[in-house]
Each structure stands twice: as structure tokens, then as C-alpha cells.
Amino acid sequence: MSSYRLDARDVEILRVLEREGRITKTELAERINLSPSPCWDRLKRLEEAGIIEGYGARIAxxxxxxxxxxxxxxxxxxxxxxxxxxxxxxxxxxxxxxxxxxxxxxxxxxxxxxxxxxxxxxxxxxxxxxxxxxxxxxxxxxVTKPVKGPAPLPLAALGLPQRD
The missing domain is CATH 3.30.70.920 (Lrp/AsnC effector binding domain/regulation of amino acid metabolism (RAM) domain)
Incomplete structure (x- = not known):
């Protein structure tokens, strides 16, 4: 496990990216209510810490x-x-x-x-x-039919910090 300590903003970045991986960095910054440079710095640290393993498309x-x-x-x-x-x-x-x-x-x-x-x-x-x-x-x-596909991770249920 990484020694990187997540705060509520980091968790919010992960939540947004997991649902909308194609979001621009500028839009991501706006969505989490942070200016672009600090948002990008956080994103880079999350990638370097191995918390964000990659980006991809969900294919039907x-x-x-x-x-x-x-x-x-x-x-x-x-x-x-x-x-x-x-x-x-x-x-x-x-x-x-x-x-x-x-x-x-x-x-x-x-x-x-x-x-x-x-x-x-x-x-x-x-x-x-x-x-x-x-x-x-x-x-x-x-598998006879899919009932629930890959879903976003239950970050809140894991006890990770949440924004108020």
C-alpha cells in the first residue's frame, strides 16, 4: 500500500475520474473547486504514488x-x-x-x-x-446476463475522507 495520505480532495478527484475519465484537467479542477495548478499537482502525485494505475474506456x-x-x-x-x-x-x-x-x-x-x-x-x-x-x-x-457491471469503487464505504 502506498504511503501517500489521501485527503477529501484527493478522494473527490478519484471519484470524478473514475466516472468521467475523459474529463479535461481544467474541468476536473472546476468540479472539485480547486484552481488548475494545485489540482494538476494532486493528480500527478496520485499517479506517481500508483493510486491511479491508468485511464481507459469501458467498451460495450x-x-x-x-x-x-x-x-x-x-x-x-x-x-x-x-x-x-x-x-x-x-x-x-x-x-x-x-x-x-x-x-x-x-x-x-x-x-x-x-x-x-x-x-x-x-x-x-x-x-x-x-x-x-x-x-x-x-x-x-x-454468465447468462450481466446484472451489474464494473461500477465505481465504494470509496466512502472504505472509510476514505469525504468532503462536506
């Missing part, structure tokens, strides 16, 4: 191409540092794996996979099993 994949989203609960062959490292390194290079989380509890990892169709998904899993990256078992959960 359903408007581009047919696809299937699958969550995969994965169990590894054993629980050694080498097996964890091998698996984690391998999933970094698999484009269809759009997110991966290490878990405590019953499964070792939860992967989010986006593929053209179920057949393409199964071919991916077959490749992963054949590549000996440590995958022992997997459980497939097909």
Missing part, C-alpha cells in the same frame, strides 16, 4: 461481437510456490483471461474469461490443461 463488447463470458473456479495440482508462480505467469499471457483473482478457501483462483463462444472457451481450457501450467480441475460458470 455486446455491440462489437458475439461472445460468452465465463467464470472459472480453478484448482491447482498442488500448493507450492512454484506451481502458483507458474500458473499466475501463464494467465498473464492468455488474452481471453480478462481477470484473475487468487482465493482463500475452496478454490485456488477465480478467472474471468471472454471467448467467442463455448467451443472457443473449451478449446482454451483444453490448451491450459495440456500446457502443464498447474491446472488440475476447473469449474465453469457461464
Amino acid at each position: 463488447l455486446r455491440a462489437l461481437a458475439p461472445h460468452v463470458t465465463v467464470f472459472v473456479a480453478a484448482e491447482l495440482v498442488n500448493h507450492t510456490t512454484d506451481v502458483f508462480r507458474t500458473f499466475e505467469t501463464a494467465v498473464q499471457d492468455i488474452e481471453e483471461v480478462t481477470a484473475c483473482w487468487a482465493l482463500g478457501g475452496g478454490f485456488d483462483y477465480l478467472l474471468q474469461v471472454v471467448a467467442r463462444d463455448i467451443d472457443a472457451y473449451q478449446r482454451l481450457i483444453d490448451r491450459m490443461l495440456a500446457s502443464e501450467i498447474g491446472l488440475a480441475r476447473y469449474y465453469t460458470y457461464i
